[in-house]
Amino acid sequence: MARQSSRFDYYKSRQIPELTVLQASLNDFSYDRHAHEEYAFGVTLSGRQDFFSGGEFHRSPPGNVIQFNPEQVHDGHPGDGSTLGYVMIYVPSAQLEASFADAAGCERAARFHGSETLLADPELRRAILDLAQWIIQRQGTRIDQEHALHRMATRLVQRAGKFQPSGRVSRPDTLLLRAKEYILAHLEANLSLDEISQAAHLSKYHFLRLFRQQFGITPHQYVLSCRINAARGDLETGVAPSVVAFRYGFTDLSHFNRRFKRIYGKTPYQYQRSVI
Template structure:
């Protein structure tokens, strides 16, 4: 699934666990600001991987573990012509919760996983990520994959990663969450900002500023990211791209394809082939 001599990307999907593993190399600009609905845990293999998240610039070097939470906005660039290579695992919130619960005294019912730091220079954690990736990438026997994932989560469980959900939420945060929920509920209608503001009983200029402050993107850009996350999930389940486009409010299959390739560096059909082994219709 390599795309050019300079930039390439390969993705594999472990059917029993649903975990995606990705290995890629980029020179120059790699990704515009975007987010995923999964936890991302990876290791930089070669070069310097530069990206922004949490309003900071980060540089991940060979052997550095990088960790991103669901809906955490980030981008990606190389700092020189050498580029960078990395390997990464996509873990669903449900998988993380199930595997970490036995490793904590109080379980995870009252908590959500929050990474205290985006980067970690930790050889044991890097080793665990690397070998979990290898086990999934090469489709080792299930017992080996389970052991590798257990080692990874044991390492993750040893870090101060937890934050309590029972924190005070101010009115602006609640409004931003309501706005996000409203967008999701009306995603097929392609609503305008004025319609959204009227439904939420707020000035549209204030709504736009508040939304971008809280979610990092204006409403229309955030909605595109949400649609792309849903598209990945539906394509991985075997849904036809034309049906995915219609259900998620894209103008047509070509519209979905342009956004999907821009975000994922793969066409919807090639992504689906990597996940399902269905015939490639490209």
């Protein structure tokens, strides 16, 4: 019997519209390397989930939790020849800041970033799956869903131990942050490497070397990822895919479709229909 093709189902929370759940079944699909603006919390349900992130290759068997910080670069694909099933919840930083700070007893922990990408943690897994099921099945009150988020944030801080404020930001970090801010402020413009490296006060050579070293992708890949993330937001508000494609500099709708599908598994039109 032939295996079914890969499937991607997206759900928006009716209680907390900023939350998105992906329920996926992968056979013949591999994600391009990319990053999201939100936190992403996933649980591998079946098969094995293989991915590269943070300079390491990871293998996630059923039951494991995957956690990506905002803008953490990663890819992903089935790893053992069987169908990969998993759920992933995308959570904007603002939805977790108060919980992180409360769990750590430190207001500066609001921007907490986990150091673990692959976790075997039944308590965290249960909270993620509870929230995912409430959203998929359109159940639970807003406070139910907020409590699941709080459980997730608290467990992550507990695993990290005592919160330690980050040290002084290095000069390369500051310069690259300027570049990222410039990119995000000019997503609809015809960006060039010269403009971005100048915004960072770096030569093009040093900018390219530092950027890839710091973020694991090229500036071109980062710009593309940011444009796809912004396009996703526009699609969720009902903007036509053809308008979105033009807005963010894609050659045509076909080009936009290909790029979007390599990150979200669906064409822009299919994604829009699933969340509106």
